Amino acid sequence: MWTSLKRLLGYARPHVGVLVAAFACMALLGLATGAYAYLMGPALRFLLSGGAEGFGGAQPVPWLSRLPREAVLWGFPVVVLTVGVVKGVGYLGQFYFMGLFSQKVVADLRRELFVRLTALSPAQLARERMGDLLSRFSADVQAVELAAMYTVGSYLRDSLQIVVLAGVALSISPVLGGVMLGVLPLAALPASKLTRKALKGTREGQVQLGHLAGQLQEGLGGMRTIQAFNGQAAELARFSEHARAHEEALVRAAWARGGVPGVMEVLAAAALAGALAYAAATHAMEPESLLSFLTAVVLVYQPVKDLGRVTQFAMQAGAAGERLFSLLDLRHPVEDVPGAVEAPAPKKGIRVEGVRFSYGERRALDGLTLELPVGKVVALVGPSGGGKSTLTSLLLRFERPQEGHLYFDGVDVDGYTAASVRAKFALVTQEPLLFSGSVLDNLRYARPEATREEVEAAARVANADGFIRALPEGYETRVGERGVKLSGGQRQRLCIARAVLSRAPVLVLDEATSSLDPESEREVQAALAEVLPGRTALVIAHRLSTVVEADLICVVEAGRVVERGSHAELLKAGGRYAALWALQTAAPERGAA
Template identity: 35%
Template structure:
């Protein structure tokens, strides 16, 4: 996360319903629908307030003749029909608005999160983000598509009902007003506790989702180490914690509902008792008492509904704020306001000038320290060294997934920080050590390198990467879905898909992060030939795992503890001795084998980063 930006784990706990104002930017584009829904809502509320007047007319004029009575009942039926139409219109437009707004929020959150730099994902679990996009948006949909309109309707009925109560009987209305404060007190006091519990409950759900996502994505590893029982136990514990918090919230809300309902109806009974006495003394008519009773019931039910909805609004407010945190998450990497465009054609000259870097989660450990390196256009440079030497970090800095703490990284003489990331990254192709395969077809996975590529282009790239044969053998050939994370493929096949993707991209800068580490000897020989052809006339940075790759590089840079300790050709470095010669010698089963013999069998691999 950017400096000064709280992570999702550190977010504050006090939440207010006013946080729902953050939804306004998503609602305003549909102001027409909102207006129609509000008109329908006002109409239904007004009709609900008119019905008691009709009932009073019927009761007080019951003996005035059948004709007048029929007119009253006919008018009541028309009012009910209008109420039905208005309610249906309100439901349609409000529910449609809720679904539309939530869809827009989900798209906005995903669009924001997917562009954030790796620093963000070092602090926030992917499962938690998915929980925000699903669970929290569902709460918001419920509020916009139902609760909010119901709350507004009940507020109108409450206000109108109180006014009509006053018009019916000021004396009884005064008694009702004495009841209101006793109802508001538990709503306010217990409502605050509900806010805290609702937020804690949603945080527990997010933590549970994060744990489940992490375990399921590594299901084979979990099963291989017979860790299923422990994983189930951990997920059960997280789920039970969520349930315990939810149960406390439910008990609190049930207590609040019981108190509020009792106070409301106890007050109504008391008011009715006083009204019945007034009817007996002739201070009011039976129709007025019936009218007052109906208005009192409307006011009571509206108050009870508002107490219920208040809890929903509080939960939605917490959800809105958490989604707002994702939307407002500041990235420690930003594109300049006035970016410099990378000149085309791209030459591919990469320079690291005095670069030092620390990962945010390991501020006391230097990943790179004072690195200065120039890679010339068309040159193939191999990075070797023990694990943790900083090889992968160099590639990540070249792609600007991180910014150096000191120094700068340039492409064709332009600081990466002066360009848009999507501009200069188009000039790069990456084959990572652990290639990502999506749950799409083989063709679509390769087409990630160039989305507008034709089927012929895709197949040509696959042939160049020696992936065509095994793809053709799949049940549906290039149209075969490869499963989540490429579960249908072997490690070597996944890497050849990634290499085909890079070949299709046809970028002037090629980044190979141990691209052949999972290949067998035969596949490696084939892919090495493809990589050698692909590297021609391109600036290539290779994190070396196989000695065959190292020996073919124009220059080898040896890294140790984040520093460059040697560089040169294979033969020169072997002759020089030191770290590189020691690493190279370790790849031979017989240390007496000549290290510079070009006819020697390629060894099994260098230490990887």
């Protein structure tokens, strides 16, 4: 926890100026609080004695006895009001500046989290539960925000008040003041044990909250399946188990946190009782001195208790920091090597040579070699799990080959920056991903500077301009979250238009039609018939009917290319491709029979 808290403090460095302003306000607050304690005894004694003599015949207050009684009677309320105004300004200023500080820190942290999330590979994100990621972005960041707002301010403000009030108490009675300060360390041992218990419960609570968010996200995404199999009871049981664990962890943490101010309350009462007993037994303190001392003791234990109370925010921030930094410390598997340069567009072609890649114990690619000539359409076909989509991830530098190399015109792509290599590909996946803006916004996502004429030209190439103009607001029509207002074929044609607009030299179609119904597939096929001729393209498909016009077809099984050739050549060879073609073309006839 302490390591993560130390790292979180690093986010405060750019905003030290705001902290200095907050500390100045806290200094006013501390001095005003000390003034209350110091003035209380002398002022009350003067008012009761008239400045002539003290309680029980004791000597009058020297510096007050020289003032006219009327001046003190009218002046003291003004002094109290002035101290109150100063204290109020201190409170207002420190809360404003600490609020500003916390928002700046959280904004920096959220920005860094977003940058890290968008910099990770799809495979890394797939290993994380989406709900847990969202929990880190919301609940964990909020814990840091509360700590920045209250804990940092409390440590500065309350520590300053403790120093000022302790100084007042020591100046009045060094003996009792020393006893009062000596009592404080007695709370260290029980407070330390309780803090460790609270930290453990807080950490468990944060983890369980991530599980709850993850299950909620899964449940909302799979509601059709849950209801279709009447799985509501099973989901409720899972949810209840995580909720119970979350509740128990936070209750344990709350019990431990509550023990810290409880210990401080007992110590404060003991200190007060000891001061009263000492004063009664020795008569060594004047009444006004005793009153000021007791006021200082009462006031000094309040910030001490506040420090114990706000420590819970620090513990929550520490536990949240551990989860946040576990994400921030992840690195993309393909990072640029020193001296990497911008990749040029390939003029001859792309070569994949002897590439091997495994997911744990499962081998996805096993020495695969492939040529992708410029201006040609190369198709990859074969059974699921053969490594076709893995090859796409390697080409787009989402992953790095564990063995083998990728070449642009004979130059190893490891010498190029990953972003510049990625920019040479336009990807269209099985799941057409659109954002919640307008049609125009989604198309321009590939190239924000594109003109309206260029956007419309790309849409016409992708056979999408007609249906776009038929929408209620044409290109300005908002498509809804993930394009929910459009059909599957329309969404996919927009994705193809976006890829065309990007002007990337190589087009990659990864199962672009496999999830579509027959009518939508025909629409997309018509769009591809306009897009593919003369382009450099890699087409990954299960349906062989979609790749018969490809210049080269490669059959991939168990991570290797086992056959290659044109559609006619592979049918004539009578190998794996011919068997797959017979299987797929015979399926409708068997269904009809």
